[in-house]
Amino acid sequence: MKKFLSLILVLGLSATLLAGCGGGSSAAADSGNAGDTAAEGNDAGYNTLNIIAAHGSTETVAQHTSYVYLKELLEERSGGAITMDIYPNQQLGGDREYTEACVQGNVTMGAPSPAAIAALCPSLNAFETPFLFSDYETARATMDSDAGKALLDSLEQYGLKGLGYYENGFRNLTCNKEINSLADLKGLKIRTMENNVHLAIWQALGANPSPLAFGELYTALQQGAFDAQENPLEQIYNNKLHEVQDHVYLTQHIYTPYIVFMNLDVWNSLNEQTQQLIQECMDESVQYNRETCDTNNQACIDGINNSGMSKVYEVSDDLRAEMIQACTDAGIYDTVIEAAGGTYAQDLWAAAGFEY
DSSP: OHHHHHHHHHHHHHHHHHHHTTSOOSHIIIIIOOOSSBOTTOTTOOBOEEEEEEOSSOTTSHHHHHHHHHHHHHHHHTTTSEEEEEEOTTTTOSHHHHHHHHHHTSOSEEOOOHHHHTTTSGGGGGGGOTTOOSSHHHHHHHHTSHHHHHHHHGGGGGTEEEEEEEEEEEEEEEESSOOOSGGGGTTOEEEEOSOHHHHHHHHHTTOEEEEOOGGGHHHHHHTTSOSEEEEOHHHHHHTTGGGGOSEEEEEEEEEEEEEEEEEHHHHHHSOHHHHHHHHHHHHHHHHHHHHHHHHHHHHHHHHHHTSSSOEEEEOOHHHHHHHHHHHHHTTHHHHHHHHHOTTHHHHHHHHHTOOO
């Protein structure tokens, strides 16, 4: 029902935009309503553009507040030539659904997790490398590197213009049992994203992984359909998953960015001044996003620890080493190379200083 309602909303938006554009059939007209001329009174010569921006998170997380910050920058600096309408909470579908809508020209902008859309954009499997980063400083520097930019550029072959990376953060394990060694993961029923690399990683660690839609996760954990799940801290805390899980382990096994992109046809329809403004505002919003994430991550840890329902635990160096060795022995890193194609994974690893 939720997917059906999301489809209706997307179709309704498309129809409205088509009517406003005189019935044009181009993706630029459908999605962004990009004008060919500068807005009246706009000395800088920016195109008129309405950005329909979708994401799947709640309005309390850094992803959403960063979108809001981007909206404010764009609308103010363009003198109103650019407007941005934000649709959070999977209103236009989950990550994969609104990404497909963006490719088709029915949504202008999205910011999904790479694992959720890797089937559409295989190069993004490079981000699913387990234990690639040891800290946020290294992860962020790698996003800003030539290898990170190359992955953004790779989206163009799929009809998307990569603009930058927001931060979802390190993925962490939650469960209802103590985890002190690799043996404790054996047979653990864990919910993962619908991504072949994620499934292979948890199988290599001895768990019993299965994919499930994120919107169904809380109830599944509450009813005991799963023993465990893994997500970044903001997703765990803001979706109250700690209320139905006793332990939150800072495994930090995968760093997950949000890939912010636009429909490529809309981008190509814009003049240089408008493109430059969008990219400049995007870059500023990335810095805002990172600062917000730093604050929010600590607030999530404090909130979980003070909830009386769950606790956050560090993972020992021995357990981390066991997990890395298990992934190596199972050929997970070779799987990532194959899934990403080209040299995307190897280039990302080199930028991160990662060896296995």
